[in-house]
Amino acid sequence: MPHNNEKNLHLVNFNQLKLEQLQQHITDALDNGLAFLAMLDEEKQNNEKTCETAEQALNDITAFEHVNIALDRSWGLLSHLNSVVSTDEIRELHHSLLPKISDYGTQVGQHQILFSRYRQVIDNQDFFEKLDPARKRALTLSLQGFELSGVALADDKKAEFAKLSSELSTLSAKFSDNLLDATQSYFLPLVESQLSGLPQSALAMLKDAGERYRTKFNQSTATLYVATLDIPVYLAVMTYADDRDLREKLYRAYVTRASEKSEQTEFNNANIMVQILAKREQKAKILGFDNYAEVSLATKMADDVATVEKFLRDLANKATPYAKADVKTLQTEGLAFDIDELKPWDTAYLAEKVRERKFNLSQEAVRPYFPLPKVIDGLFEIVQRLYGVNIVEKTQDVERWHDEVRFYQLFDEYEQLLGGFYFDLYARTGKRGGAWMSGFQARYQSADGAYHQLPVCFMVGNFSPAIDGKPSLLTHDEVLTLFHEFGHGLHHLLTEISISDVAGVNGVEWDAVELPSQFMENWAWHKDGIALISGHVDTGETLPNEMLKAMLNAKNFQSGMQTLRQLEFALFDLLLHSQSQAVDYQGILDLLDSVRADVAVMPATDYNRFANSFSHIFAGGYACGYYSYKWAELLSADAFDRFETDGIFNQNTGKIFREEILAKGGSRSAKENFEAFRERPADIDALLRHSGFYEEILSDNINNTQSW
Incomplete structure (x- = not known):
């Protein structure tokens, strides 16, 4: 295959990468960005009419974009290394530079003259x-980003806004630290029993x-085994432990983490939550919004709070009968124990018993x-059939940050190079848990055409490594994880947009960015997809039909209960941030209780302090955005519905999905992209069907629960 534009991948020589060199690159990039802003200020002071035309203003904008490419690249690289091969040295450098990145x-975001350049272009119709x-x-x-950063504020309000932003980042970090310390201090x-x-x-x-535990406290234990609140350990005990008192004890410890009900009250997040909500409200009011929910939704696909609330409550109403049936199933099972x-x-314990008895299913x-x-x-075969792209391994030709990492290039049907990606899929020390796609390098071309970069991304997982000469063996959940992250990767790699701010996943609304990833998971459920991705490690036999069945x-077993749990969190988050005044700690607890009264089918214990560990909204990017999971799931189910009708490997349908959604990225609104593909607005029916929410399920005939 031709390698005509391989240089545009701009790959990193990881073996020669030195931390001090990376630090210098980041510092230089920050200095260059600040120097550009200073130059704009100086021009303004020297001559009021420096930028007389919209064309000149756009030239300044594109020049500044080009300056920032170096920062995106170098800072992205350090953040990546801190996630996948973290050492004390890397973490220290990352944390020391973080405030400078934030300040920049x-x-x-508040630079008046740069903002005026954007205004000048947009106002010249x-x-x-x-x-x-x-x-x-x-x-x-x-322009919207400038406005939400407080660019139009008076100087005193700008300073107040910047101070609030800084305080909020510190409070969120403290919330995370408390939750981590509370989780890790419990043993x-x-x-034996x-x-x-x-x-x-x-x-x-x-x-x-x-x-x-024994090393840390220098104490002996009755057995070799100690339970903790780390999520894999906690879930294992809650799912499998026969001792009901043990499950209750661990449950209480888990749901009271970082609260006044915990044994470790020094990690209580109550006051931090109240401060976070108050400061968010202050930021919203300074910007002229009624509440923080309006700030959050300003950049999302959903129109307003009322739209989101209606979506969540309607879905809750649909899910409730199935959730009640789930509870009844568990209650019946409980009698046997x-x-x-x-x-x-x-x-969790009884659900596993039902799974084993009713479905004869074990992940192992x-x-x-x-x-x-x-x-x-x-x-790769599925992607080739759907989108006409070929994926070729090039691991031996590149330097990597770890021996286990693999590198691949993507070529289109005309053998043109589209981009490259790295797979780092195994768990190891110094690597953070979970799975993610990092869009390290967006597709970009400078305004003069002299510099061009193709998209490159990192796809990271934490699967068990190959042992005893056998390859890594995945559970089906892990297969879904791989397909999910690859969906994000394709969104990044198959873009045809060369303005990096809206190329690939960039510029896509938060509540729609999960569409291509959740969408991709469908092929790992369908028998025709399973035929391509399964092959017994010893015999090569594909997954038997009875196992797939x-x-x-x-x-969809327990789909009702799981849906209501997600909706409980989403409604709580939405209502918490759409109040016109911040609440105190008791107000937070009361609100959560009222949401539970509306949608939950399992009563919570009076000591449950879920809010104190809800890091998605207090320490992550999901404040008034937790609903996004279900919102994007609706879009992905409805998109796949077209493939179910046309054929799951229909090349024409694949071509349209690629052209209207993956190729366009953030260059149009998510609503426009979706409707260009479906030729109509999004519809909830496919989500209900994929969740198993249709009448037949409420009978005892489990054969009706099949989705395909």
């Missing part, structure tokens, strides 16, 4: 209308925690059918 962002649609969208989004040494029901994989985690009254610490039995190399080959039958 504030200065850019004749000139603006002649621009490329992607450029118009990038300018409009940037519960176990006695408490181990009943726990599988080998769970015991291995508990044993590892036991070794840490002498559980007369169903409690929150029983649900499925694992040998999904060796990672086979799954990857099948994934069991998986599909179990897929």
Whole structure:
């Protein structure tokens, strides 16, 4: 295949990368950005009429964009290394530069003269209308960004706004620290009788925690096993432990983390939450909004609070009968285990018993059918069939940050290079947990055409590594994770936009960015997709039909309860931020109770302090945005519905999805992209069907729960 534009990948020589060199690159990039802003200020002082035309103003804007490419690249690289090969040295450098990056962002967002350049282009209607649609969208989004950064405020209000922003970032970091410390300071040494029901994989985690406990406290324990609140350990105990008292004890510790009800009250987040809400409200009021929800939704696909609330409550009404049926199933199962009254610490345990009995399904039995190399080959084949792109491994030709990392290039149907991506898929020390796609380098071309970069991304997972000469074997959940992140990767890589602010995932509304990723998961559920991605590690046999049938039958088991749980969190978040005045701690708890009264089918315990650990909204980017998960799920289900009708490998449908959604990225609104693909507004029916919400399910006939 031709390598005519391989230089435009601008790959990093990881083996030669030195931290001090990276620090210098970041510092130089910040200095260059600030120097550009200073030059604009100086021009203004020396001559009021320096920028006389909209064309000159646009030249300044594109020149500044080019200056910032270096910062995006160097800072993105350090952030990446801090996530995948973190050391004390890397973390220290990252944390020391973070305030400078934040301060630079504030200065850019509040720079009056740079802002006036954008205004000048947009206000000149004749000139603006002649621009490329992607450029118009990038300018409009940037203008909105300036306004939400407080650029139009008086100087004293600007300073107040900047101070609030800085204080909020500190408070969010403190919320995270408290939650982490509260989680990691809890240890519960176990006695022999408490181990009943726990599988080998769970015991291995508990044993590892036991070794840490004995080393840390220099104490002996009755057994080798110690329970903690780390999520894999917690879920294993709640799912498998036969000892009901143990489950209740661990549940209480988990739901009271970082609260006044915890044994470690020094990590209480109550006051921090109140301060965060108050400062967000102050920011909103300074900007002229009634509440923080309006600030958050200003940049999202959903129109307003009322639209989101109606969506959430309508879905809750649809899910409630199925959630009640789920509860009834668990209550019936509980009788076999002498559980007369169903409690929150029983649900995961009894659900697993139902899965084993009713669906004859175990994640461990499925694992040998999904060796990672086979799954990857099948994934690439699916992408080739859908979008006509070929993926070629080039690992040996590039330098990587770790030996396990693999590198690939994407070519279109005309053998033109589209971009490249790295796979870093195995768990190891010094790597943060979870899975993510990092759009390290967006597609971009300078205004003069002299510099061009193709998209490059990092796709990261934490699967178990290959052992004993056998490849990594994935659970089906892990297969879904790989497909999900690859959906994000394709969104980044298949863009045809060369303005980096709206290329790929950039500029896509927060509540729509999960569409391509959730959408991609569908092929890992369909029998025709399974045929390509499964092959038994010893025999090569594809996943048997009866196992797939069991998986599909179990897929929507407890879908009602899980949906209501998500909606409870989303409604609480929405209502918390749409109040016109911030609430005190008791007000936060009361609001959560009232939401539960509206939508929950399982009563919560009076000591439950979920809000104190809700880091998505208090320490992440999801404030008044938690609803996005369900919103994007509606879009992805409705998009896949067209493939279900046309054929899941229909090349024409794949071509339209690529052209209208993946290729366009953020260059149009998500609503325009979606409606260009579906030729109509989004519809909830496919989401309800994919969730198993249709009448037949309410009978006991499990064969009706199949989705395909």
